[in-house]
Every structure is written in structure tokens, then in C-alpha cells.
Amino acid sequence: MTSSNGSIGSQVTVSIDGQEVSVPEGQTILAACTAAGVETPTICWAPNLTPVNVCRVCVVEVEGSRTLVPACSRPAADGMQISTDSERVRHSRRMVLEFLGSANDLSQAAEIAEWSQHYGADAGRYAAALSDESETAVEIAHVDDPVRVQDDLYIRAYDRCVLCYKCVEACGDDAQHTFAIAVAGRGFDARIRTEYDVELPESACVYCGNCVAVCPTGALQFRTEFDLRAVGEWRPDDQEVTRTVCSYCGVGCNLELHTQDERIVKVTSPADHSVTSGHLCIKGRFGWQYVHAPAFEPPATESAAADSTET
């Protein structure tokens, strides 16, 4: 098996919007864009997952290619002429964002909202184009799925799910190798599901929470965040992030404790951490309640001693 990404030291040079940039051979167009200082929208891409290239919001125009090309997965090749801001690119990016906005609840997807504004995506124009005075007009389809609050650790709100496959990848080949969830169904009706949609405790889920950590839209959400949002108390800007080492075993996973009002509200791990690649287990992810347990009060030794002498 020949592999181009095994060779050491070779660089490829591409042109991005007229600017030449060199990256190591095997790196993607997305990496080249980043190296050139060109920001690229992504939804289904994550630094710690294999690119699935399904959301198509990162498409770029590559000279000689009939269709647009996903930047997240296409390796940069020497001499590529890449446009990231042509009319075609802007059109497709805008349409992808519009499509998602018209089909999903994106109210908790801040990054997608920013890009939608950047590209002028108007998710409302589908409904607008279909409605006239008559009441028989066709209605546009939404992803509808009631929120599932089944345990204390995380919730699932699939009406926010844009089917980026990140949770499936994190649960499967890319991190956990648990394979508790997969995409089921087809087309617009495709959903992330356990087998026969059984509840999580009946599935293979081990509650590592790696799926939650990679979700870009809040479709998967830690219960702490869900509960705080419900009472209007989720304030990311007021949160502090403290890096520490997990205290449970000797592996040495780094944790980022997100705290708000001096209480832990979320635990993540840096995607670039050499031990975790951003992934944790149930203990590191969810086993932090003891931090907030009432302070341990040792038994009063004098009375204890007195008790023992009395018997």
C-alpha cells in the first residue's frame, strides 16, 4: 500500500485566492486555508475526528474541478489554484446554511449563526415563497423530534441535529469504539439512532459524553447546561475554564473545568491534548459532583475516644 502522507518533509504549495502557501504533503485544503489566514466555515469537521465531508459548508473552488470541493477532506496538491470567496463558493455556502436554518432549530448554534450572517443566508425565504393568501399552500418540512431527557448526564434534542455525523464518529471509530449510535433511515428522515431507537441505558452507550463534546448545535447537551438554559442562567461569557488533570486513574487525561458561579457546569478536554485528543470517559466527564459535596467534617476525635473508652 503506497501512502503519500507517510513521507517526511515534503511540502506542497497551493494558491489560495491568489496567495501562495506551503503545507506538508497530505494536509488538507482546509489546513492550507488556515495556514494562509483564510477562515473557513465548518460544521461536520473537527480537529480530532476523521473528516466526513457531509455538511459541505467548507466547499471551495479548485481550478479544473467540475464541482466544488470539500476543503476539510481534500488533500492539498502541488499547484492547486483555490478560490474560497468566488460567487459559486459563496452561493453554495449560503445555501447550505439556509437549508439547515430552514430545517433545524439552530438557536443554540452560535458559530453557524455567525456564518449565516456572514454569507447572508435567509432561511425564511422558503416559507415565504410558499405562502400566499390561501390556506392550502404547501408547508415546508422541519426536523421535528421532541427533546429526550432520560437521565442526569445528557439530553438529546434531535430537532437541532444537522446530521453532521460527529457523534457517530466519536462513538465509533474515531474515539470510543462503542458504536451505540448510527444514522438510521434515509434522506430527510435520516436520524441519529440507537438500534430500534431504544433508550440509552438499554443501548451500548457507556456515557463517555464524547458525542456531546463534539456536537455543534446543542442537539446533544450536558444536563447541567440544559437545566441552566431552561431557567435562563446559562452564561458562557461568565464562565471560567480551569485546566487540570483527572484525579481518577493514572492515564493523565487533561480536563477543562468550565465553572460558572464557582460551580462546575461542564467538563471538556482539549482536542490537541496528546493523551485524550479531546475525548474522555464517564468518570472524567461526569464524575465531578464530589467537588461540590458538603465539606467533609471529620468525627470529633475526643468524643470518639471517649465513646470507645466508655464501652
Add this chain to the structure above:
Amino acid sequence: MMAALSVNDANTGAVVVDHPRVVRGGTRRRKQLRHLLLPALHALQREAGWISPGGLNFVGRTLGVPPAEAYGVATFYEMFRTEAPAHELSVRHVCVDPICALAGAARLAENLRSQGHATHEGPCLGQCERAPAVFIQGRREPDRVPDDEHGPDSLLVSVTAGSPDAPSLLRHMLDAPAGSAEAASMEAYRARGGGDALEAALRLGPDEVISQISSSGLSGRGGAAFPTGIKWRAVADGDGPKHVVANIDESEPGTFKDRLLCERDPLAIIESITVAGLVVGAAQGWIYIRGEYPLATQRLRHAIAQARLEGWLGDDAAGSGRPFDIDLRRGAGAYICGEETALFNSLEGYRGEPRNKPPFPTTHGLFGRPTVVNNPETLLNVIEILRIGPEAYRSVGTEDSPGTKLFCLSGHVGRPGLYEAPFGTPLGELLSLAGGVQGTLSAVLLGGAAGSFVGSDALELPLSLEDTRSAGTTLGSGPVMVFNDSADMGSVIERLAKFFSDESCGQCVPCRVGTVRQHEIVTEIRRAGAPTGSQRLLLDDIAGAMGDASICGLGHTAASAVLSGMQLGLLGGDES
């Protein structure tokens, strides 16, 4: 199932090789037995009438497939149910795509239902020449097609069959009645020159065969028209285990040619796959045939058995000193699995979601190995090239589209059927050959749902790759669906839009949402009678994004029939 395990035989080179992952659905996480998932699900469905949790778990444990993933696969296909049916009946699938709809599919389905049959209305069943089509998915009985048993023989016509020096795929099929044992008999096949191409291929050697294919100008007949010689060359030059796949998952509405080829000349299909395998150096050949083709499946299986007896397949295939064998896999109702990389995933036991290209099948195909995947019509053309040589082959057709093309004529023509004509034959001439248009022509849909409408001003259009391309249309896999002025074209277009939203795999956003929005807008246009300016703009915008940013050909072509129909004024309003 045991026979299928032979593909892992160490002598023939392991089929399943672990190597680094390129993209999702790419080349990692290959398990030894997972490619048996689809046959196992078929068996469960047939015996139990659905894929029950117990059955799924058993299959998953046996094949090493996690239940959630197996469930994801089972829910991908039209022919599998994951909820218990309320009956013990075989299911009658009735096609509701345009040609069958014109021929009264709705009434037929109603009748079947009132007779107490379990009835399911679904997409094209590949029997457009004898619409409306029914396929019976058996419950504890084999699947069958009623018209195979008591329907009229399908009509086959070849313009080139008369001259022995011209290529003709249908020549031998014209003589043999459809139901005769002739088609399946090795003795009869050898008597009419069957096996000569295989011998010629071995005598000439791989380089010469590939160079003859290249100089013949043969291009793929499945719709993409990729040069066959280039594809075979690339795979022949690859290292390690390789595969050859016959893509017989024809599901394009209006297309039924592959079904007839397999039913009427199954041994020729097997011979041509064997030629491909020995030429490119593959040890394993695969047939992926759509699940709705029980007769063709049965005949191909019989032909494989005959080919093994004849010594074409086995450890010393056709005396080449090299191993080659063929396995057959049935699809389960998913248009997208005709897309070559979706077909690979489906065959490997994954959801039939297309892969991103590159990497291309010639380097990363089935099981991540170099793979030749061809349409059966393409493969039969190879036999013709070996029979008459590339020069004679080029004597028909045009300079840029040499040879003949099979056209599937359906709808409002005098004699629907399968027609073989040289590339470049004008559309009007083809229609005359098929008995002319019944009534006044309204529009012709070339290339099926993924193709485009042309009007009565296109009768002079030469049906070649280059002429259709420059006219902004396509031949696709060869469907020619004819509509006269009695057809409700708005309803035809709405159904085509629905077809794509039903058949989108759901993987990429432009196609998953775009096909649904397109269908909604078309439905609203029909309701209101004519498109508004903002609706036209939206359809154009959707088409642009689907065509530019979708992963595969389904998304790229999902808007072309709708847009071309609107341009012809078939959706009401002024022609744009």
C-alpha cells in the same frame, strides 16, 4: 452463506484488508464477515416479514456488526421493514413513477388492496415497457414478478443485428424466446460463439485487450460515459487484491435494459465479467443486482454455476492459471446504490452512502482495493470488441461516440421495448422505429429522472454523447420516456421531484434538504397553477447548490428534470 466465505480464501488473496482510513466510508474498519450483512437481512425479511430485534442481534453477533449500525443499514432500504407487519402476506410493490402512473398504477394498487393483498407503492421497478409494474416480495416464498410468468414477451429490436461485422449486443437474444432454456444453456451459448471472447482475451493478453478497448472508444453505458479503457488500465496497473463489479442496480426511472440483458443472455454477462477479471488481474468478481429483479437474479446464479462447471470460474479460471470467481449480491431497494461508491458501501455491509471522490474506485474501490465497476451493457460491448475488433466496432456510431446504445422506450410510443441503435441516431428516427408517438408529442424525458425533458423541436437531435451534451441534455443510461398531450406534465414533474427527495441518502446537506425544498416548491407551483418569480429564483438557487456542492451524481442531477420541464413551460406559466 458458507459458499460466500470462499472469497476470503487465502489462495485467492484476502478480500478484506485493513488499511488506513481516508475518509468515512473509506478504507478502515473492514471486518471479515460484514459483507454478508445484506444477504442476512434479506433472509430475515423473507422469513419473518421484518427485521426483528432478535434477528438483528443474532445477525450482528454472527457477523460482528454492532446492532446500531446494523439497524442503520436495515432502515436504509425500501425492501426491509423494522416494525412487525400486521399480516403474514407477501408484499406487492407497485411502481408509481411517471410511466406506470400514466398506465394506471394508482388504480392497480387500489385493486390489489381491495383484493386483500399487502400493497406498497414505491419507485420504479424497471419494467417500464410493460407498465404498470408489480413486484412481489415473498414472505416465506421466493420473490417474483407476475409478468415474468404470464406477461407478454418484452420487445427487443436491434438496428445493427443484421450485419455480422457490426456490434450488436442483442443479436442472439432476438432469436431466443424469453422463456426458453436457450438463454441459460451453456451448450447453446457455446454453439453460438459463447466463450470466444474469453479465449481471445487470454490469447491476446491484458495489454492488447485494454489497448483494443481504448482504440474502440468504448465508454461506460451506465450514464457517466467514462472511457472504459482508461478505467481498466488504471486497475490493471494497481497492486494487490483487486475486484471487478458488474453494477446491475439499474434503478433510474425508465431504465430496464440491464434486466433484459441478464434475463436473456446471462452467460454473456458472466463471460464478460470473467474477461474483465482476468484482464485487470482481479481474483474476485461481484454482481450487484437490484433486489426487484428475481428472474434475472435466478438466471445469473444459474449461469455462474454453469460457468464453474465449464471451468471459467475457479482456481484456474478458463485455463489462465489464475483464480477468478463471481459472487452475486442483491440490492434491497435504494436508487442511490447504483452510484458506484454507494454500491461498494452497500456491498460491504454499510449504509449505501456515496463516498467522496477522489479517491476513485480505480485505486480505492470495493474493500478499499482497486476496482473495475462497469455497467453490464459496457461489459457486453467488450465482448463485441473482442469479436469484431476495434475498427469494425467503430464502423457504427459517431466519431466521438462509437458503437451502439441500448435505448429503453416507454410511455406513449407504439411499441415500447428495448432498442439497440447506433449512437447518433436522431431521436425522431428512434421514435419511428418504436412505432411512433401515440397522439401529439408533449415532451420526451431523456436519461430518466436524472436526465432532462426535450420538446418536439428536438426530434432531429442525434442521440450521441456529444450532441446531447451540447444540446444541454443527456442520454444517461438510455431511457427515452415519451409523453403525449394527454399526460399531466405537472404531475410527472412533481413525481420526479418526489422521487429524488425519497431516494436521497440524506448524507450531505445540499441534497438532503435541497431535494425536499425542490419538491415542496414544485408542489406549490402545481397547486397555484404557475410559478412566481421568487419560486423560480429558489429553484435555480437550489439547483446551483445541489449541482455544485453535493457529494455524488444523484445530487448533481436532482434538479435537471425539474428545471428543463419548467423551461419548456410544462409547469405552467411562461417559458423562461
